[in-house]
Amino acid sequence: MKRFGVGFAVVLSLSLILTSLTAPPGVAAAEKTVTIGFTASQTGKLNVEATRQINGLHLWMEQVNGAGGIKLPDGAVIKFADKFYDDESKKERVQELYTKLINADKADFLISPYSSGLTDAAAVIAQQYNRIMVTAGAASDSTYKKGYTLVYQSYTPASRYLTGAVDILVKLTPKSKKIAIIHENDKFATDVVKDLRKYAEQKGFKVVLFEGYDSATADFSPFINKIPADVDAIMGGGHFADTTTLARQIYEKKINTRIIALLVAPPEPKFAELGEACISVIGSSQWEPLARFTKESAQKEGIAWFGPTGEEFIKAYKARFTEDPSYHSAGGYVAGMILQDAIQKAGSADTAKVKAALDAMDSMTFYGRLKFATGPKDHGLQVGHEMVYIQWNKDQQGKPVKQVVWPAAGATAPPFVCPAR
Amino acid sequence: MLDQLISSLTDGLLLGFVYGVAAMGLTLIWGVMSVINLAHGPIIALGMFGAYLLFTHLGVNPYLAMAPVAGAGLIVGLVIYVIAVHRVINAPHLSSLLATFAVNMIIIGVGTAVFSTSPQNIDYSLGSVEVGFLTFPASRLVGAVGAILVTACLYLFLYFTRPGKAIRAVANNRMASELMGIPSSRVLALSFGLGAMMAAVAGGLIATFFPFTILSGGPYELKSFVICVLGGLGHPLGALVGGLLLGGLEGLIPTFMPVSWVPVVEFGLFVLVLLVRPSGLFGAK
Numbered sequence: 001m002k003r004f005g006v007g008f009a010v011v012l013s014l015s016l017i018l019t020s021l022t023a024p025p026g027v028a029a030a031e032k033t034v035t036i037g038f039t040a041s042q043t044g045k046l047n048v049e050a051t052r053q054i055n056g057l058h059l060w061m062e063q064v065n066g067a068g069g070i071k072l073p074d075g076a077v078i079k080f081a082d083k084f085y086d087d088e089s090k091k092e093r094v095q096e097l098y099t100k101l102i103n104a105d106k107a108d109f110l111i112s113p114y115s116s117g118l119t120d121a122a123a124v125i126a127q128q129y130n131r132i133m134v135t136a137g138a139a140s141d142s143t144y145k146k147g148y149t150l151v152y153q154s155y156t157p158a159s160r161y162l163t164g165a166v167d168i169l170v171k172l173t174p175k176s177k178k179i180a181i182i183h184e185n186d187k188f189a190t191d192v193v194k195d196l197r198k199y200a201e202q203k204g205f206k207v208v209l210f211e212g213y214d215s216a217t218a219d220f221s222p223f224i225n226k227i228p229a230d231v232d233a234i235m236g237g238g239h240f241a242d243t244t245t246l247a248r249q250i251y252e253k254k255i256n257t258r259i260i261a262l263l264v265a266p267p268e269p270k271f272a273e274l275g276e277a278c279i280s281v282i283g284s285s286q287w288e289p290l291a292r293f294t295k296e297s298a299q300k301e302g303i304a305w306f307g308p309t310g311e312e313f314i315k316a317y318k319a320r321f322t323e324d325p326s327y328h329s330a331g332g333y334v335a336g337m338i339l340q341d342a343i344q345k346a347g348s349a350d351t352a353k354v355k356a357a358l359d360a361m362d363s364m365t366f367y368g369r370l371k372f373a374t375g376p377k378d379h380g381l382q383v384g385h386e387m388v389y390i391q392w393n394k395d396q397q398g399k400p401v402k403q404v405v406w407p408a409a410g411a412t413a414p415p416f417v418c419p420a421r
Numbered sequence: 422m423l424d425q426l427i428s429s430l431t432d433g434l435l436l437g438f439v440y441g442v443a444a445m446g447l448t449l450i451w452g453v454m455s456v457i458n459l460a461h462g463p464i465i466a467l468g469m470f471g472a473y474l475l476f477t478h479l480g481v482n483p484y485l486a487m488a489p490v491a492g493a494g495l496i497v498g499l500v501i502y503v504i505a506v507h508r509v510i511n512a513p514h515l516s517s518l519l520a521t522f523a524v525n526m527i528i529i530g531v532g533t534a535v536f537s538t539s540p541q542n543i544d545y546s547l548g549s550v551e552v553g554f555l556t557f558p559a560s561r562l563v564g565a566v567g568a569i570l571v572t573a574c575l576y577l578f579l580y581f582t583r584p585g586k587a588i589r590a591v592a593n594n595r596m597a598s599e600l601m602g603i604p605s606s607r608v609l610a611l612s613f614g615l616g617a618m619m620a621a622v623a624g625g626l627i628a629t630f631f632p633f634t635i636l637s638g639g640p641y642e643l644k645s646f647v648i649c650v651l652g653g654l655g656h657p658l659g660a661l662v663g664g665l666l667l668g669g670l671e672g673l674i675p676t677f678m679p680v681s682w683v684p685v686v687e688f689g690l691f692v693l694v695l696l697v698r699p700s701g702l703f704g705a706k
Contacts, residue, residue, distance in 0.1 A: 043538045045634075089538075185681075213680060216640060218631035221432035222675030222683075225425050241540040245632050252549050252558040273544060
C-alpha cells in the first residue's frame with residue numbers, strides 16, 4: 001500500500017510537470033503583436049506633412065504600448081509594432097512597398113501614405129491583399145468611390161475642403177461676385193477645386209480664372225498676372241511647398257482681394273514664417289488645437305467618446321516632438337486610434353471582425369466625429385468629420401497668430417477682409 | 422490685356438537674367454572642354470543652400486553671401502574636375518557624361534541626407550517695386566542686376582586677364598595652346614571651377630526669389646540646356662541672351678495659353694534650333 005502511495009505520488013508529480021509543460025501559454029503567450037505597415041514620405045516634396053503624420057502615428061503607438069496594449073475580452077493583450085519605408089513622395093514606389101509590407105513584412109493592418117495621390121496607389125494593394133487600410137492625409141473622394149471595402153478615411157473628403165471659404169466670403173462681403181482659382185495639378189487639389197467651383201457657381205459666383213499649375217512650380221507670376229484686378233477672392237493652392245510660395249508671391253505682387261483661401265499650408269505652424277505675407281490668409285484644417293471637441297459635447301450629441309482629450313494630445317505631442325501638432329499630426333494619431341477603437345470593439349484583430357467594427361463606428365474624439373459611409377458606392381468615405389477654417393492675424397506684439405474663424409459655432413475670432421496691399 | 426502682357430514679360434525677363442548666369446556655367450565648361458556637366462543642377466542647389474546657410478546661421482546679407490558662395494562654387498568645381506572629370510577628359514563623351522552624372526547623384530544623395538527635402542526659404546524681403554501699373558518683387562530686380570554684374574566680370578576675366586586668355590586659347594585649340602606653354606590641365610580645372618561658380622551664384626540668386634530643396638537645381642539645369650542651344654554652346658554672351666529669350670517666353674506664353682504649354686514651346690524651340698541652326702543663334706556657323 002505504501003509502495004502504491006509512493007507510485008501514485010510519482011505519477012501525480014510527473015503528470016503535474018507534464019501538464020505545466022503542455023498547458024496553454026500563460027500571460028506572455030497571450031500577448032500578440034500586431035504589425036502596422038505604412039510608407040512615409042521621408043524625402044520628396046511631401047516631407048513636411050508626411051513627417052508630422054508619422055509623428056502622430058508613432059505617438060499613438062507609444063502611448064498604447066506604454067499603457068500595456070489593448071486588453072481584449074478573452075484576456076489576450078494586443079500590442080503594436082510598426083514597419084515602414086520611405087516612399088520618396090513617389091507613386092511608383094508606393095505600390096511596390098505596400099506589396100512588400102504585406103507579403104514580406106506580414107503587416108496585419110495598413111496606414112496610408114500621406115496625400116491622396118499616393119494613397120490612391122496604395123489602396124488598390126490593400127484591397128487586393130485583403131488588408132484594412134486606414135487613410136490619413138488622403139482627402140480625395142474618388143479613392144473611396146472605386147468599390148473598395150477595406151479602405152477607411154479619417155479626413156473630411158476633398159469635396160468639402162474649401163466650400164466653407166465661399167460661405168465666409170458671402171458672410172464678409174455679400175456683394176462679392178468673382179473668384180479666381182489657381183490650383184496644383186494633382187489628384188487632391190483637383191478634386192477639391194472641382195467641387196469648390198461647383199459650389200461657388202451654385203452660390204452665384206463667377207469663376208474668372210480656373211487654372212492648374214505643375215507640382216514643382218516655383219514661379220507663380222504667370223498665374224498671378226492673369227488674376228483680374230477686381231477679383232473678390234483667390235482660392236486654391238495644393239500642398240505645403242507650392243502653396244506657401246503662391247501665398248508669398250501673391251503678397252509680393254500686391255494683389256488686392258477680399259479673401260485668400262488656400263489648401264493645406266495655412267494651418268501648418270511653419271506657414272507663419274512667411275511673416276507679413278501670411279496675414280489674412282484663410283486655410284481649412286482637419287483639426288486645430290483650438291478646436292473644442294469634448295466628452296461633454298459628445299454626450300450632448302449622443303455619440304460615444306473615445307481616446308484622449310485635445311489638451312492631453314497636445315501636451316503629449318509637444319513633450320515628445322518639441323513642436324506644436326498640426327492637423328497632419330492629429331490625422332496620423334487618429335488613424336491609429338481608429339484601429340484601436342475598432343479592435344477593442346471587435347474583441348479581435350481578425351480582419352473581418354475589425355471591418356465590421358469599423359463599419360459600425362460612430363465615435364467622437366478630440367479630432368472630431370468619426371463615421372464611415374458603408375454603401376457600395378462610397379464605402380469608407382468619412383461622413384462624420386467636419387473642417388474648421390483658420391485665418392492668420394497679428395497678435396498684440398505684431399506676430400502672426402492663427403484663429404479659428406469658421407464655422408461660427410467653433411470660432412475663436414471673426415473672419416476679416418484682407419487689408420489693402 | 423496689354424498690362425498683363427507687359428507685367429508677364431517683365432517678370433519673365435527679370436528671371437531670364439538669372440537663367441542666363443546658370444546657363445553660362447554650363448556653356449563655359451562645354452566650350453572649353455566639350456564636357457556636358459550633368460552635376461550642374463545639384464551645384465545650383467548647393468549655391469542655394471550656401472546662401473541660405475550663410476544667411477540663417479551667420480546672418481550674412483544674402484546678396485553679400487554671393488561672394489563666399491562664388492568662392493565655394495569655384496572650389497567645388499575644382500574638386501569635381503580633379504576627382505571625376507580629369508581622367509576621362511579625353512575619353513569619349515559618354516564617359517564624362519556618366520562621370521558628372523555620378524557626381525550629380527552623390528551630391529543629391531548627400532544633400533538629401535544632410536538637408537532633407539523639406540523646402541527652405543531665405544526669409545529676406547526687399548519689398549516690391551511699383552512702376553506705373555507694374556509691380557514686381559525688388560529681389561528680382563536685384564537678381565537681374567547681380568546677373569549683369571556677374572556676366573560683366575566673366576567677360577572682363579576672359580578677355581583682359583592672363584588666365585582668362587589662357588582659357589580662351591585652350592577652348593580654341595588645346596594642342597596649340599599646350600605647344601605655346603599653356604598648362605592646359607590647370608586651365609581646364611579652372612574653367613570647370615568657373616562653370617561651377619556661375620552655377621552656384623545663379624543658385625544663390627534664385628534662392629532669394631523662391632523656396633528650394635536639394636532637388637531644385639534640376640529644372641534650372643534643363644533650362645540651361647535649352648538656353649545653351651538657343652545661344653550657342655560655348656558662347657557666354659549667347660547664354661545671357663538665350664536666358665532672356667527663355668525668360669521672356671516663359672512670361673509671355675501663359676498669357677495666351679495654359680501654363681502647361683510652356684515646356685512644349687520651349688523644347689519645341691530647342692529641337693527647331695538644333696535642326697535649323699545647330700550652333701545656336703550666336704554660335705559660329
